[in-house]
Amino acid sequence: xxxxxxxxxxxxxxxxxxxxxxxxxxxxxxxxxxxxxxxxxxxxxxxxxxxxxxxxxxxxxxxxxxxxxxxxxxxxxxxxxxxxxxxxxxxxxxxxxxxxxxxxxxxxxxxxxxxxxxxxxxxxxxxxxxxxxxxxxxxxxxxxxxxxxxxxxxxxxxxxxxxxxxxxxxxxxxxxxxxxxxxxxxxxxxxxxxxxxxxxxxxxxxxxxxxxxxxxxxxxxxxxxxxxxxxxxxxxxxxxxxxxxxxxxxxxxxxxxxxxxxxxxxxxxxxxxxxxxxxxxxxxxxxxxxxxxxxxxxxxxxxxxxxxxxxxxxxxxxxxxxxxxxxxxxxxxxxxxxxxxxxxxxxxxxxxxxxxxxxxxxxxxxxxxxxxxxxxxxxxxxxxxxxxxxxxxxxxxxxxxxxxxxxxxxxxxxxxxxxxxxxxxxxxxxxxxxxxxxxxxxxxxxxxxxxxxxxxxxxxxxxxxxxxxxxxxxxxxxxxxxxxxxxxxxxxxxxxxxxxxxxxxxxxxxxxxxxxxxxxxxxxxxxxxxxxxxxxxxxxxxxxxxxxxxxxxxxxxxxxxxxxxxxxxx
Amino acid sequence: xxxxxxxxxxxxxxxxxxxxxxxxxxxxxxxxxxxxxxxxxxxxxxxxxxxxxxxxxxxxxxxxxxxxxxxxxxxxxxxxxxxxxxxx
Numbered sequence: 001x002x003x004x005x006x007x008x009x010x011x012x013x014x015x016x017x018x019x020x021x022x023x024x025x026x027x028x029x030x031x032x033x034x035x036x037x038x039x040x041x042x043x044x045x046x047x048x049x050x051x052x053x054x055x056x057x058x059x060x061x062x063x064x065x066x067x068x069x070x071x072x073x074x075x076x077x078x079x080x081x082x083x084x085x086x087x088x089x090x091x092x093x094x095x096x097x098x099x100x101x102x103x104x105x106x107x108x109x110x111x112x113x114x115x116x117x118x119x120x121x122x123x124x125x126x127x128x129x130x131x132x133x134x135x136x137x138x139x140x141x142x143x144x145x146x147x148x149x150x151x152x153x154x155x156x157x158x159x160x161x162x163x164x165x166x167x168x169x170x171x172x173x174x175x176x177x178x179x180x181x182x183x184x185x186x187x188x189x190x191x192x193x194x195x196x197x198x199x200x201x202x203x204x205x206x207x208x209x210x211x212x213x214x215x216x217x218x219x220x221x222x223x224x225x226x227x228x229x230x231x232x233x234x235x236x237x238x239x240x241x242x243x244x245x246x247x248x249x250x251x252x253x254x255x256x257x258x259x260x261x262x263x264x265x266x267x268x269x270x271x272x273x274x275x276x277x278x279x280x281x282x283x284x285x286x287x288x289x290x291x292x293x294x295x296x297x298x299x300x301x302x303x304x305x306x307x308x309x310x311x312x313x314x315x316x317x318x319x320x321x322x323x324x325x326x327x328x329x330x331x332x333x334x335x336x337x338x339x340x341x342x343x344x345x346x347x348x349x350x351x352x353x354x355x356x357x358x359x360x361x362x363x364x365x366x367x368x369x370x371x372x373x374x375x376x377x378x379x380x381x382x383x384x385x386x387x388x389x390x391x392x393x394x395x396x397x398x399x400x401x402x403x404x405x406x407x408x409x410x411x412x413x414x415x416x417x418x419x420x421x422x423x424x425x426x427x428x429x430x431x432x433x434x435x436x437x438x439x440x441x442x443x444x445x446x447x448x449x450x451x452x453x454x455x456x457x458x459x460x461x462x463x464x465x466x467x468x469x470x471x472x473x474x475x476x477x478x479x480x481x482x483x484x485x486x487x488x489x490x491x492x493x494x495x496x497x498x499x500x501x502x503x504x505x506x507x508x509x510x511x512x513x514x515x516x517x518x519x520x521x522x523x524x525x526x527x528x529x530x531x532x533x534x535x536x537x538x539x540x541x542x543x544x545x546x547x548x549x550x551x552x553x554x555x556x557x558x559x560x561x562x563x564x565x566x567x568x569x570x
Numbered sequence: 571x572x573x574x575x576x577x578x579x580x581x582x583x584x585x586x587x588x589x590x591x592x593x594x595x596x597x598x599x600x601x602x603x604x605x606x607x608x609x610x611x612x613x614x615x616x617x618x619x620x621x622x623x624x625x626x627x628x629x630x631x632x633x634x635x636x637x638x639x640x641x642x643x644x645x646x647x648x649x650x651x652x653x654x655x656x657x658x
């Protein structure tokens with residue numbers, strides 16, 4: 001048995017076979033061939049294998065997803081047969097006596113360049129399809145294997161270097177019991193996705209993909225961050241019992257689904273859920289959320305080939321608002337850029353994407369994009385209790401400009417006879433330290449704040465949360481962070497505004513006592529953390545936590561704070 | 571040789587889905603089938619060729635079919651193009 005450790009990113013225990021979702025090495029050398037015909041036959045064989053594979057993938061995609069998603073593989077199949085692609089490759093092999101890999105690469109690169117050069121965004125995005133097919137043929141020439149997640153038809157644990165949103169989208173939820181990744185932290189996409197799928201995940205393991213082989217038996221313990229490879233029967237039995245206990249604990253928490261969230265001394269706070277799409281509503285209701293504290297709308301824009309229309313967005317927002325039946329729903333406007341890119345919205349390469357042209361900065365620059373989303377939101381507002389939130393605000397001017405655009409769109413809609421909700425609150429994320437420092441000024445303009453701790457911590461500590469070398473600086477309990485949070489809450493309450501938190505910290509059992517003490521009004525987290533947090537809050541008294549928070553603010557280090565909290569809530 | 575002229579009416583132009591259908595329909599015919607615009611021409615049996623033309627709404631193109639089954643080929647393609655609402 002091999003034991004690996006990583007970061008516990010999503011609760012639960014799973015035991016299953018490993019499925020390596022790892023892209024193979026497709027590098028090759030240019031060589032001279034002597035038997036032209038044999039080389040051309042080698043190409044034909046690779047094409048035939050690629051075709052067989054695509055036929056299967058198309059069929060599986062059709063069965064598990066939709067005709068829409070299968071159509072892409074239809075096109076890929078045509079490329080494998082394309083006479084204008086295959087002819088020139090064979091020609092090149094014959095004319096230049098080069099290997100098939102080289103000839104394939106040369107000819108397909110020409111097409112890739114042709115498509116990439118088109119001024120039509122849709123067409124330039126097709127270049128990635130050509131690369132995709134070329135890589136599949138190349139893999140067969142090189143005798144390596146490209147993973148095909150639609151092929152999975154038994155329960156597995158996914159082992160990957162990292163999982164991108166589009167890769168995660170290809171996974172059939174019925175078969176995936178857990179994630180293990182080499183890189184990432186609690187706030188990386190694979191971690192967030194695992195929590196939304198309610199499956200255990202251990203991330204940042206380092207050597208997962210190099211240690212684990214396809215078919216190895218794996219135990220993933222998302223509670224402790226432990227990964228066990230090929231454990232003995234005894235260990236498996238032990239973990240089956242642990243998994244059983246975990247489920248029992250879950251069952252106990254589930255009795256709190258319909259209860260209000262109150263502290264030991266009867267103070268009500270709101271426990272809300274973070275979601276990425278209307279599909280998550282189910283979990284939100286099942287876990288008894290009192291609202292949605294963060295709807296990340298960027299997922300509407302991702303994993304597709306063109307911008308979502310106003311109508312599509314309207315339908316998504318309406319579904320969420322109606323599904324929450326009048327409970328508050330905070331929808332954050334598009335937060336793209338940084339680590340999230342759209343194939344059809346080319347953004348300039350940046351040295352420092354997290355300090356760059358993203359979120360509200362991009363939206364204020366590309367206003368048509370922004371206005372379309374705002375119209376969809378405003379039209380949907382009549383179906384529930386909508387609150388609109390702008391991400392990555394740094395200055396008062398940005399907030400005022402964004403709000404002015406919102407009001408312009410609102411007036412246009414009303415003038416056009418379209419109903420719009422009359423009491424839509426407009427707030428902002430507090431992620432950039434400048435806004436926390438200036439919270440008293442911002443508090444006069446906004447209806448609410450929502451503290452995005454993931455970014456607030458990384459911007460305050462100047463540490464990239466994805467870089468393992470500096471991830472020790474990602475310190476939610478650092479007094480510097482607590483002081484910023486306190487400034488925001490104090491400033492907001494002075495103006496009778498409310499403050500939520502939608503970062504990972506809001507659901508962290510060691511941060512919750514401090515946040516309650518600091519006066520946070522709304523805690524928004526993964527739906528799966530809600531019941532656990534509700535149970536925790538029932539045991540905490542506000543005056544005691546206020547005293548704890550006051551003490552914590554005077555401490556020097558995150559370690560001291562952590563120690564203090566552990567003593568207090570033991 | 572048979573020819574027929576069309577104007578693209580689909581607001582998305584000849585994108586992946588209709589291009590795939592055109593190529594799939596054209597491929598089984600023995601005749602050579604070309605799609606021509608004023609500046610460029612492509613083999614209608616090549617998905618990369620057809621998409622490489624990047625025809626948009628309002629673009630004009632001509633199908634040029636030559637071979638033993640040219641009549642059936644052009645008829646089949648014309649029906650498909652009209653049924654899809656791709657061009658007229």
